[in-house]
Amino acid sequence: MKRAHIHLRDALEKALRELGIDAPTVTLERPRDPAHGDIATNAALVNAKPLKLAPRVLADKLHGSLALDASLVSCEGVAGPGFINFRFANDYLQSLVALTICEPGTFGRTGDLSGRRVLIEFVSANPTGPLNVVSARAAAVGDSLTRIFRELGAQCDAEFYVNDAGNQVELLGQSVLARYLTLLGQEKEIPEGGYYGEYIADFAKELAAEHGDSFVTAESNSAAALLGRKAMERHIEMHRKSLEHFRVSMSNWYRESALRENEAEWQAFRELERRGTIFEQDGAKFVRTSDFGDQQDWVVVTSQGKPTYFLPDIAYHWDKFRRGYDHIIDILGPDHHSYLTKMAAAMAALGEEPKRLEIMLLQHINLLRDGEPVKMSKRAGQIVEMDELVDEVGVDAARYFFLLRRTSTPLDFDIELAKRQSDDNPVFYVQYAHARIASIFRRGQLEVPIMAEHLELLTHEEELILIRRLREISDVMLDCAVSRDPHALTAWLREVAAQFHRFYHHCRVLTSPAELQTARLCLCRATQIALQRGLALCGVHAPQEM
RNA sequence: ACCCCCGUAGCUCAGUGGAUAGAGCACCGGCCUCCGGAGCCGGGAGCAUGGGUUCGAGUCCCGUCGGGGGUGCCA
Numbered sequence: 001m002k003r004a005h006i007h008l009r010d011a012l013e014k015a016l017r018e019l020g021i022d023a024p025t026v027t028l029e030r031p032r033d034p035a036h037g038d039i040a041t042n043a044a045l046v047n048a049k050p051l052k053l054a055p056r057v058l059a060d061k062l063h064g065s066l067a068l069d070a071s072l073v074s075c076e077g078v079a080g081p082g083f084i085n086f087r088f089a090n091d092y093l094q095s096l097v098a099l100t101i102c103e104p105g106t107f108g109r110t111g112d113l114s115g116r117r118v119l120i121e122f123v124s125a126n127p128t129g130p131l132n133v134v135s136a137r138a139a140a141v142g143d144s145l146t147r148i149f150r151e152l153g154a155q156c157d158a159e160f161y162v163n164d165a166g167n168q169v170e171l172l173g174q175s176v177l178a179r180y181l182t183l184l185g186q187e188k189e190i191p192e193g194g195y196y197g198e199y200i201a202d203f204a205k206e207l208a209a210e211h212g213d214s215f216v217t218a219e220s221n222s223a224a225a226l227l228g229r230k231a232m233e234r235h236i237e238m239h240r241k242s243l244e245h246f247r248v249s250m251s252n253w254y255r256e257s258a259l260r261e262n263e264a265e266w267q268a269f270r271e272l273e274r275r276g277t278i279f280e281q282d283g284a285k286f287v288r289t290s291d292f293g294d295q296q297d298w299v300v301v302t303s304q305g306k307p308t309y310f311l312p313d314i315a316y317h318w319d320k321f322r323r324g325y326d327h328i329i330d331i332l333g334p335d336h337h338s339y340l341t342k343m344a345a346a347m348a349a350l351g352e353e354p355k356r357l358e359i360m361l362l363q364h365i366n367l368l369r370d371g372e373p374v375k376m377s378k379r380a381g382q383i384v385e386m387d388e389l390v391d392e393v394g395v396d397a398a399r400y401f402f403l404l405r406r407t408s409t410p411l412d413f414d415i416e417l418a419k420r421q422s423d424d425n426p427v428f429y430v431q432y433a434h435a436r437i438a439s440i441f442r443r444g445q446l447e448v449p450i451m452a453e454h455l456e457l458l459t460h461e462e463e464l465i466l467i468r469r470l471r472e473i474s475d476v477m478l479d480c481a482v483s484r485d486p487h488a489l490t491a492w493l494r495e496v497a498a499q500f501h502r503f504y505h506h507c508r509v510l511t512s513p514a515e516l517q518t519a520r521l522c523l524c525r526a527t528q529i530a531l532q533r534g535l536a537l538c539g540v541h542a543p544q545e546m
Numbered sequence: 547a548c549c550c551c552c553g554u555a556g557c558u559c560a561g562u563g564g565a566u567a568g569a570g571c572a573c574c575g576g577c578c579u580c581c582g583g584a585g586c587c588g589g590g591a592g593c594a595u596g597g598g599u600u601c602g603a604g605u606c607c608c609g610u611c612g613g614g615g616g617u618g619c620c621a
Contacts, residue, residue: 033565042564045601055601080565081601126621168621193620284619295549295617302619309621337550337616361551364615371557405559408551410614412558417571423584424571432584443581479562491560491569498569501585510581546584 002110002474004072004092005039012043015065019058021047030475037076037085038468044082055082090459093467098452100470100526107529108473113481114153119320120146122331123243124161127235128172129197131242134333136386137365137411140402140539142331143248144486147537148477157251157325160239161316164232165256166309171195173228177220179204180227184213203231242387246395247539256312259319265307268315268350269300277349287314292345292354314346321352329484330359331407337361360484363410365402370416393418396540400427400490403538407485421546426494431543433497434531436504437524438544444510446521448528454519462503463523469499470530477537486538493534500527 009026016024024047031040044059051058059078066075072092076085100107122142125135142158149156175194179201182188190196207215207227215223236253243250259265269285272278277288283303287310290297300311320328332339336359344354367374367384390398397418404426405411423429441448458464469492476492509520532542 027562029562029564031565032561032567036565040565045564048601083565128621163621166621171621282619286619299619304619306619308619313621334551334615341549361615363551409559410552421584425584426570428584429570432582436582436585440581475562482562488560494570502587504581505586508581545582 004088007069007072008039008041008086011066011068012041012062014067015062016043016047018065019051019061021050031083031085034465036079036083037087039073039086039088040083041086042083044078044084048082058082059084088468090464091456093464093471094455094458096467096471097455097458097522097526100529101449101452101522104529107533108477109151109153110474110478111153112474112478113149116149116154116327117325118149118154118156118327118329119159119323119325120149120156120329120331121159121161121320123239123248124163125239126163126168127232127239128168128195129199129235131239131386133365133367133384133386133389133413134362136246136389136398137402138331138333138362139243139246139248139386140399141362141407141486143246144399144403144489144538145329145480145484147539148480148486148489151537152477152481154481158249159252159254160243160250162236162253162255162257163309164236165260165312169228169232170224171228172200172231173224173226175200176204176207176227176231177215177224180207180215183208184216186216200231203234242390246386246390246399254316256316259312259315264315264319265312268318269307269311271318272300272314272346272349275349275351287346287349289342289345289349292348294341294345298342310342310346313343314350317343317347317357318350318352321347321350321356326356328357330357331362332359334361334363358484360407362407365411365413368412368414368416371414374415389413389415396431397425397427399539400430403486403490406487426490427540428546430493430497430531430535431540432546433500434528434535434542435544435546437500437528437531440509440521440524442545444521449518449522449525452522454515455522457516457519458523460503460507462499462506463520466496466499466503466523466527469496470526473530473534489534489537493531493538496527496530496534500531 005028009028012026013024016026024043026041026043027046028039028041031037044062045055048055048058053061056078059082063075063078063084068074071089073086073088076087078084120142122138123131123135125131131139146156146158171191171194174191175196178188178190178194183204215227240253269278272287277291278300279286279288279297284299285301286297287300288297298310299308300314301307317328330339340359343359344357347357348354367389393401393415401413401418402411417425418427421428423432458467472492476488479488480486503523507520509517509524512520528542535542
């Protein structure tokens with residue numbers, strides 16, 4: 001898909017070598033202004049100094065000595081301080097349409113990240129209640145990133161870390177037990193730090209209906225432990241269903257309880273101890289993270305001899321390192337901001353390369369209704385559930401909206417806008433373009449083209465601009481992968497849709513002469529494939545009609 | 547006090563160290579004998595601030611001001 005770039009880079013390197021540069025580095029960039037062509041290079045500016053030439057002079061020399069294949073790119077000349085500009089040949093652009101419709105599966109594929117192993121952990125909500133809208137944003141971003149990495153050829157796993165061990169199981173159990181006993185006429189308080197959500201009471205009602213008073217007679221602590229595990233499994237199942245409905249599929253559900261069964265947290269502790277990074281103070285065991293770049297040291301074992309949450313987390317991340325991933329990405333909420341230096345320091349203390357761990361802080365979301373802040377929850381305003389939002393606006397709009405902003409920016413999510421069936425709704429604007437193409441085929445009672453014919457007739461400016469847009473998907477995907485942020489994809493989709501509408505307005509399809517009609521139908525088909533691909537990476541459907 | 551994120555058009559936001567900083571919304575004006583007007587065409591203004599790095603800074607570094615978030619022997 002990128003042969004014009006490869007050809008051009010080879011030609012520039014060859015020309016520079018002939019001028020006496022031993023190891024030329026050539027960077028190709030896309031000019032901001034389309035009038036400057038499709039590709040620009042600053043090769044003359046960068047290499048002018050060692051050759052003791054003025055940049056413009058070197059640019060002219062290069063310009064004169066380049067051997068370019070005119071069916072791919074041509075040189076537009078030297079501009080500005082010494083940029084050399086190039087333009088794609090129409091032949092090349094037309095060949096991209098042919099490739100797209102003949103082999104749709106290859107569209108946008110470059111294999112840029114093939115062989116790379118990536119792990120993305122996201123959502124990882126505590127199984128003590130339903131998923132909220134913050135998890136929903138994480139789910140949308142994490143899943144789209146996973147899809148993008150895979151599309152680029154990386155082997156990418158999506159992982160949910162289930163905190164199904166430790167203190168909270170017990171607290172959850174006691175909360176359920178309290179609700180349950182209250183239902184059966186015994187006064188019982190929810191413990192300090194327990195869970196008050198209505199879903200706890202719902203669960204208690206089900207227990208009472210199903211099992212009567214059989215948990216009343218049991219010894220209180222063991223009943224709480226049992227109910228805690230039951231409630232937790234129920235929440236994990238709810239999370240799984242919510243995510244599945246949201247079109248998110250995890251490669252692994254990694255359970256903390258499994259980790260603890262192997263005593264992995266103690267293995268990690270002994271390794272830290274062996275490396276001399278553990279010290280004791282006031283009866284508690286600290287890891288000396290301050291030796292590895294953190295601001296402070298952290299407790300890993302309390303004076304009661306129990307591990308803090310940090311120790312199993314260390315063990316978990318250590319396990320990720322030992323599973324051999326090149327990039328270990330955590331998507332966390334903004335409140336986990338101390339986690340990066342902390343965990344990176346812990347990994348360094350274990351002798352791992354901390355740079356392999358990347359922690360992305362996903363900013364929070366503000367729900368709005370026609371511009372006014374809302375609390376959506378039916379449950380006393382405590383939490384805003386993911387399922388409520390998705391039920392109201394639909395999976396397509398929810399997923400797309402979550403990708404509209406950079407992850408480092410808080411997101412205003414306007415529920416009414418997401419539901420609106422009009423062109424100011426960005427997801428509708430893009431889906432409409434796809435449906436409109438489908439309707440052209442329906443209206444003309446035409447088969448969707450699978451063969452490229454008469455593409456040399458695609459010479460209208462709007463046609464060529466559209467093809468240029470489609471071509472950009474490879475660059476956009478790589479940009480998303482490198483920045484660990486899929487938001488550029490939605491911008492690209494909007495551009496493709498907008499350019500398709502311009503093409504549609506200026507270039508008649510069905511009423512054109514037969515050969516031109518065939519060519520334009522091919523372009524419509526290529527656009528349709530591009531929109532499908534881009535929307536699929538967002539986890540959004542491409543409808544045939546709306 | 548310290549740490550992190552963010553200050554770009556009226557609003558919401560894009561902008562891999564490159565050329566005249568871009569979109570969407572909102573606002574105003576055009577376009578339906580025409581494949582879906584859920585569309586198209588046209589119209590304005592802006593990099594918080596002071597230094598530094600260099601051929602070149604919205605972008606990188608330091609400071610200041612302003613907004614947000616974080617800093618448990620909780621998870």
